[in-house]
Amino acid sequence: MKKAEISAKVTGGEPVTVTYDLPETLDEAVEKFGAEKVLNGFLADLRISLQSFIRTRIQKGYTQVQIQADVDRWAPGTRVGVGQKADPQQAFLAWFAALPPERQKEELQKLRSALSA
Numbered sequence: 001m002k003k004a005e006i007s008a009k010v011t012g013g014e015p016v017t018v019t020y021d022l023p024e025t026l027d028e029a030v031e032k033f034g035a036e037k038v039l040n041g042f043l044a045d046l047r048i049s050l051q052s053f054i055r056t057r058i059q060k061g062y063t064q065v066q067i068q069a070d071v072d073r074w075a076p077g078t079r080v081g082v083g084q085k086a087d088p089q090q091a092f093l094a095w096f097a098a099l100p101p102e103r104q105k106e107e108l109q110k111l112r113s114a115l116s117a
Contacts, residue, residue, distance in 0.1 A: 001028055046076055063098035 001021040009015035023029035029038045053074055057067045069090060096104060 001032070049076055050074065063094075065098045066094045069094045 002024050003019050004022045005017050006020050007015045007017040021032070023032050026038070033041075050071070054067055054071070057070060062070070096107065099107065
């Protein structure tokens, strides 16, 4: 365990700082709080992090299919797409799957034309 200073304040107020024994390992966390509480806390934070991840992509105009592809690669504490090279085939398939059927037909025709040229 490590004594840590934790501060908080409300708008217009002065910060309040307390000391708290923070676990430094999973084993210490389980010992201090119990496995069920550690898991429940992790799952709550995981849900919030994943929702934030999804919201960012919604704001950028990603489709549900594109978001799902990113979620499938996501892990807590990581930033999908930052410093990573996208798999071009996966990106194409996600893009294609998100197109309306009529546009898919147009794109397939373009591909056929390119192959026959």
